[in-house]
Amino acid sequence: MSHKFCIAPMIDVTNRHCRFFFRKFSKHARLYTEMIVADSIIYGDKDFLLGFDEVEHPVALQIAGSDPLTLSKAALIGEQYGYDEINLNIGCPSKRVQAGNFGACLMAHPNLVAECIERIKEKIKIPVTIKCRIGIDDHNPDEMLTEFVETTKNAGVSTYIIHARKAMLDGLDPKQNREIPPLDYDIVRMIKRKWPELNIILNGGILSPYEGKKEISKSKGIELDGVMLGRAVQENPYSIVDVDKIFFNDDKKIPSRIEIVEEMISYLEICVKNNVPINIVTQNMFGLFHGCRGAKLWRSYLSHEAPRRRDDPKVLKEALNHIISFQNQAA
Ligand SMILES: Cc1cc2nc3c(=O)[nH]c(=O)nc-3n(C[C@H](O)[C@H](O)[C@H](O)COP(=O)(O)O)c2cc1C
Structure with missing residues (x-):
C-alpha cells in the first residue's frame, strides 16, 4: 500500500x-x-x-x-x-x-x-x-x-x-x-x-x-x-x-492535454448513455489548460455550454477546437 x-x-x-x-x-x-x-x-x-x-x-x-x-x-x-x-x-x-x-x-x-x-x-x-x-x-x-x-x-x-x-x-x-x-x-x-x-x-x-x-x-x-x-x-x-x-520511478509516456481531452470525450459519451449530465464531468476539467494561452476561453466555454447542453458530449470537442484555434492565431 x-x-x-x-x-x-x-x-x-x-x-x-x-x-x-x-x-x-x-x-x-x-x-x-x-x-x-x-x-x-x-x-x-x-x-x-x-x-x-x-x-x-x-x-x-x-x-x-x-x-x-x-x-x-x-x-x-x-x-x-x-x-x-x-x-x-x-x-x-x-x-x-x-x-x-x-x-x-x-x-x-x-x-x-x-x-x-x-x-x-x-x-x-x-x-x-x-x-x-x-x-x-x-x-x-x-x-x-x-x-x-x-x-x-x-x-x-x-x-x-x-x-x-x-x-x-x-x-x-x-x-x-x-x-x-x-x-x-x-x-x-x-x-x-x-x-x-x-x-x-x-x-x-x-x-x-x-x-x-x-x-x-x-x-x-x-x-x-x-x-x-x-x-x-x-x-x-x-x-x-x-x-x-x-x-x-515509472517512466511511462506523458499524455498531452489534447490526448487527455480526447479520452474524456469517449468517457462523456458513456456518461450520457448513463444519464449523467456532462457538466458534472466537465466542471472538473476547468483547470486543465491552467497557465496556457486560451485557458480562460476553455473554462468559459465549458462553464457556459455544458450546463445548457447537458447530454451533448460534443461540447468538449468544441471547447478543444476553440482553444486550439485561439492558440494557433496567437502563435
Ligand atoms: C473543496 C474542498 C473540499 C474538501 N473536502 C474534504 C473532505 O471531504 N474530507 C477531508 O478530509 N478533507 C477535505 N478537504 C481538505 C483537503 O482534503 C485538504 O486537507 C486541504 O485542502 C489541505 O490540502 P491542500 O492545501 O493541498 O489543499 C477539502 C478541501 C477542499 C478545498
Whole structure:
C-alpha cells in the first residue's frame, strides 16, 4: 500500500468522475472519495455514493462518524464495493460535522476514535487509515497530536495523513480553516521521529509534486512516507502529469492535454448513455489548460455550454477546437 503521492478527499470535487479524470495524469497516485457520512452509506443510495470505475484503483473511501458500530457497518459496505482503504475523517471543522460529533472535534476524544478503529478492524481486512489535523482550538498541538496518535495507533492504525495546521472549531469556517491557522510541518516530522514504524503522510499548502517531494525528503534527519495534495491538483491538474516519474520511478509516456481531452470525450459519451449530465464531468476539467494561452476561453466555454447542453458530449470537442484555434492565431 503506497501513499507516496495522494490526491486529497474534497467534498463537491472528488466524485467518481473527477477521480476518473485525475487518473489520466497518474497511474499510481492514491485517490480519495469525498467524505461520506457513515449513516448515508448505510441508508442512502449505495451505488450512487460508492460506485466507481476499476481504473480508479488505488482508491480509498473516506468515511465520517463517531459511532463505532455504525462506522464498522459503513466500512464493511465500502470493502464490499471494492475500495482499497477506509480512511476516517478526523479533520473536518464544519459546524454541521461538529453538530454530529465527528470530524476534527474527535481529536479531543482519542479513546472514542480508538474504539471506532477497533470495531472497524474487526469487520474488514483492508487497511484503515486516519486523516487528521495537528490539533484543535487552543490545545497545544505537540501534546494533542502525540496523545491522539499514541492512543489510536494502539488500536491498529499505521497510516496517518496529517493536515499540518490546527482546526479552529469556533469562529472560522471550513475555507478559513484551510488558510488561516499556520502550517507546521515540523510537528508532522516530530511524529515520524517518535514512531518511525508509522506511515506519516504530509498534507496542507503544498503547491506541486516537486515541492511535495522536497518537503518529504530527508529534512532535519526525518523522511516522511508520502504527500497529499488537494487544491493545487484541482486548480492545475496537469501539474501532476509527471507524478509517476517523480514518486514511483515509472517512466511511462506523458499524455498531452489534447490526448487527455480526447479520452474524456469517449468517457462523456458513456456518461450520457448513463444519464449523467456532462457538466458534472466537465466542471472538473476547468483547470486543465491552467497557465496556457486560451485557458480562460476553455473554462468559459465549458462553464457556459455544458450546463445548457447537458447530454451533448460534443461540447468538449468544441471547447478543444476553440482553444486550439485561439492558440494557433496567437502563435
Ligand atoms: C473543496 C474542498 C473540499 C474538501 N473536502 C474534504 C473532505 O471531504 N474530507 C477531508 O478530509 N478533507 C477535505 N478537504 C481538505 C483537503 O482534503 C485538504 O486537507 C486541504 O485542502 C489541505 O490540502 P491542500 O492545501 O493541498 O489543499 C477539502 C478541501 C477542499 C478545498
